[in-house]
Amino acid sequence: MLYYSFLIDSVCILYYKSAFNLTLPENNKLYPYCNLREQVKAEKMNRLSGRVAVITGGASGIGKAAVLKFAQEGARVVIWDLQTEKGKETLAEAEKISPGHDFMEVNTTQLAAVEAAAAAVVEKYGQIDILINNAGITRDATLAKMTAEQWQQVIDVNLTGVFNCAKAITPFMVEKGYGRIINTSSVVGLYGNFGQTNYVATKAGVIGMTKTWAREFGKKGILVNAVAPGFIATDMVAAMPEKVIEMMKSKTPLNRLGTPEDIANIYCFLASDEASYISGTCISVDGALSL
Numbered sequence: 188m189l190y191y192s193f194l195i196d197s198v199c200i201l202y203y204k205s206a207f208n209l210t211l212p213e214n215n216k217l218y219p220y221c222n223l224r225e226q227v228k229a230e231k232m233n234r235l236s237g238r239v240a241v242i243t244g245g246a247s248g249i250g251k252a253a254v255l256k257f258a259q260e261g262a263r264v265v266i267w268d269l270q271t272e273k274g275k276e277t278l279a280e281a282e283k284i285s286p287g288h289d290f291m292e293v294n295t296t297q298l299a300a301v302e303a304a305a306a307a308v309v310e311k312y313g314q315i316d317i318l319i320n321n322a323g324i325t326r327d328a329t330l331a332k333m334t335a336e337q338w339q340q341v342i343d344v345n346l347t348g349v350f351n352c353a354k355a356i357t358p359f360m361v362e363k364g365y366g367r368i369i370n371t372s373s374v375v376g377l378y379g380n381f382g383q384t385n386y387v388a389t390k391a392g393v394i395g396m397t398k399t400w401a402r403e404f405g406k407k408g409i410l411v412n413a414v415a416p417g418f419i420a421t422d423m424v425a426a427m428p429e430k431v432i433e434m435m436k437s438k439t440p441l442n443r444l445g446t447p448e449d450i451a452n453i454y455c456f457l458a459s460d461e462a463s464y465i466s467g468t469c470i471s472v473d474g475a476l477s478l
């Protein structure tokens with residue numbers, strides 16, 4: 188029995204080796220074959236090879252997980268974020284995965300700065316294939332207590348920032364006849380949330396912009412989609428009281444908060460050729476919270 192199992196695994200290994208043109212590690216004399224399986228898995232993960240991706244808010248949280256995922260999948264990643272120190276730390280981690288990424292200190296609320304940054308990326312790398320509009324903030328308060336300033340700050344980053352980045356980058360995508368735009372919405376943009384008038388307005392607005400741009404740019408080879416995360420374990424959620432976090436978990440049928448990687452994975456899928464017939468949609472990644 189053991190003999191047959193060994194034989195079958197050896198045949199599989201030889202098949203994988205020829206199919207994916209792999210070299211066996213020196214210490215791997217067909218056994219232990221699990222090393223090779225890991226290698227096959229790693230070498231198959233190249234879904235964004237040759238693509239240039241701009242990821243806003245890529246210094247931390249979900250954006251950081253996306254930067255690392257995209258680097259692993261063969262993309263050249265340019266991080267746009269306000270936080271220089273964290274951005275450079277993320278860049279250093281990405282460089283360990285694969286070389287050739289970049290960090291630029293960009294405030295997405297400033298159209299002129301965004302346009303200059305987009306032009307600089309194209310000047311350096313020749314193209315921008317993927318835009319992940321991920322930067323976002325919260326300034327929570329009930330309507331009764333929300334100030335005009337809190338309202339405006341969230342509109343500026345979550346809505347105008349998304350507009351600015353798409354406005355600056357789509358002309359380059361149109362020129363190439365190729366583009367993927369992924370806008371980050373939220374479960375609360377679909378269902379509303381107590382104390383988040385400003386945030387909910389922006390996250391619902393992002394879905395509207397996604398559908399509009401999918402119509403405007405579909406014939407030009409640009410696919411536009413939104414992702415609506417549930418509650419994800421990042422600084423944004425960590426800032427909430429423990430009681431609220433526990434309540435979120437208990438309301439989620441999968442009984443946990445999402446991880447930044449849960450969202451990075453869907454960004455990657457939507458940016459890859461596997462999603463080439465998906466546009467104008469909003470995908471919920473929320474552990475069934477929205478049921």
Ligand SMILES: NC(=O)c1ccc[n+]([C@@H]2O[C@H](COP(=O)([O-])OP(=O)(O)OC[C@H]3O[C@@H](n4cnc5c(N)ncnc54)[C@H](O)[C@@H]3O)[C@@H](O)[C@H]2O)c1
Nearest residue numbers: 244247248249268269294295322323373416418419421423
């Ligand atoms: N964490 C969650 O539970 C959750 C749920 C639903 C949606 N989202 C959305 O996911 C996205 C990422 O959230 P996160 O939880 O990783 O947050 P985060 O606070 O960890 O990261 C947000 C990043 O955006 C950057 N940023 C903020 N304003 C910017 C600006 N004007 N220009 C450039 N960069 C700016 C920040 O510096 C930060 O690095 C946001 O759009 C958020 O609304 C998060």
